[in-house]
Amino acid sequence: MKIGIMLRHFEQHNGGVKNYTSNLLEELLKQGSNHEFVLLYNNPKLIGTYNHLNNVKEISIKIPSRFLWDQLGMYLLQKKEKFDVIFNPKHSVPLFVKCPTIFVCHGLNSYLMPWGSKKLDALYRKYIYPFYVSKSTLILAVSNSTKEHLMNFLNVTKEKVYTTYLGIGKIFREPIDLNEQKRIKAKYKLPDKFFLFVSQIYPAKNFGRLLKAFAKVGPQNGFKLVIAGEPRWLVKKEISLIEKLKISEWVVSAGWISHNELKYFYSLAEALVLPSLYEACPSPILEAMASGCPVITSNRYGTKELAANAGILVDPESVDSIANAMKSIIDNELLYKKCVERGFERVKDFSWEKCASETLEAIEKVKGIKKTAISNIIFPNVNKKYKHLKINPPEKELEEIL
Numbered sequence: 001m002k003i004g005i006m007l008r009h010f011e012q013h014n015g016g017v018k019n020y021t022s023n024l025l026e027e028l029l030k031q032g033s034n035h036e037f038v039l040l041y042n043n044p045k046l047i048g049t050y051n052h053l054n055n056v057k058e059i060s061i062k063i064p065s066r067f068l069w070d071q072l073g074m075y076l077l078q079k080k081e082k083f084d085v086i087f088n089p090k091h092s093v094p095l096f097v098k099c100p101t102i103f104v105c106h107g108l109n110s111y112l113m114p115w116g117s118k119k120l121d122a123l124y125r126k127y128i129y130p131f132y133v134s135k136s137t138l139i140l141a142v143s144n145s146t147k148e149h150l151m152n153f154l155n156v157t158k159e160k161v162y163t164t165y166l167g168i169g170k171i172f173r174e175p176i177d178l179n180e181q182k183r184i185k186a187k188y189k190l191p192d193k194f195f196l197f198v199s200q201i202y203p204a205k206n207f208g209r210l211l212k213a214f215a216k217v218g219p220q221n222g223f224k225l226v227i228a229g230e231p232r233w234l235v236k237k238e239i240s241l242i243e244k245l246k247i248s249e250w251v252v253s254a255g256w257i258s259h260n261e262l263k264y265f266y267s268l269a270e271a272l273v274l275p276s277l278y279e280a281c282p283s284p285i286l287e288a289m290a291s292g293c294p295v296i297t298s299n300r301y302g303t304k305e306l307a308a309n310a311g312i313l314v315d316p317e318s319v320d321s322i323a324n325a326m327k328s329i330i331d332n333e334l335l336y337k338k339c340v341e342r343g344f345e346r347v348k349d350f351s352w353e354k355c356a357s358e359t360l361e362a363i364e365k366v367k368g369i370k371k372t373a374i375s376n377i378i379f380p381n382v383n384k385k386y387k388h389l390k391i392n393p394p395e396k397e398l399e400e401i402l
Helices: 016-031 066-081 119-127 129-135 144-153 178-187 207-217 236-244 259-268 283-290 301-310 319-331 333-349 352-365 384-389 395-401
Strands: 002-006 036-041 056-060 085-088 101-105 138-141 161-163 194-198 224-228 251-253 271-274 295-298 312-314
Touching: 002 066, 016 036, 016 352, 036 066, 085 352, 119 129, 138 144, 138 352, 144 161, 144 301, 178 259, 194 207, 194 259, 194 283, 207 224, 207 236, 207 271, 207 319, 224 259, 259 283, 271 283, 271 319, 283 295, 283 301, 283 333, 295 301, 295 319, 301 312, 301 333, 312 319, 319 333
Parallel strands: 002 036, 002 085, 036 056, 085 101, 101 138, 138 161, 194 224, 194 271, 224 251, 271 295, 295 312
Antiparallel strands: none
């Protein structure tokens, strides 16, 4: 097969979807040695990244507009290259090509909590994303909850969606180098006792409630909160809580941390605390468990699915629930040890080799399937019967503090 892989996003920061793509691609190119992979970049400087592999061809088509790159750029390349399948590890497909297309759905947070999306993203999800869903031959969902949301929000058939979980970077499974751990601790001035939050900060991350919970537990027990991530959008009020709650001296902002260093953050932390309102398949949970770090996370959607019985599950809409979990991990040594042991056992189910194998199986499955003509696509409106699952904004709670 000749497989075109859309990599317009391949030069963004190394978290999230870029991390997914680079890890998946490494294994996919190994396992698919009988196929020809054509890697499609926007940035010509990326050509040569995989020139050491015989089954890989790299092409760049420079188009500033994301939409035009996806649609016009891929249409022109398909006419020239005659792909058997086009695969996008992100969340779009070319609408006018005749070959089968597959994309990866990394979550539908803007459907569950539209108030937490930027206006442009909300418009995209409402008017453009449904066309990608309809036009694609197959969709890979990063968790079963994501698959369920695709079926319920966008009326996708069960047969059209495959679940392929993320893997875990090998670095998180490697033994801890104590000298390197000491160096990282000194470099970032990490405290002796701390809880860890790993993520970019935006409304779905529930950062305000995390701060309120930490304020109840951390300072009086001598624990700080280390933030490995950066603020993104619509979180000014939540960030301001650090001052309002008078916990500035107890919060350490480390910024964006590379995976090579992040594993040592996990190894030093009392627990990862990720009480998100919504996650599809959050890699920090797997990374923490593989690093021997207990996990406190939400009892819903992708966080519950990944953590299973290996994490401490909390009600993300209850500050007391989050605070009690943090206190319990401090006070209960047996609970701490059980979380570590169960975490090591849980992550045995996840690997990039497995993710790549399942992805390749899906790609091979769609070869030869006739495409739906764009003129025949029915715009799939959001299923109104599913509105009861939407997450409400925590406006009243914030008003009480501010």
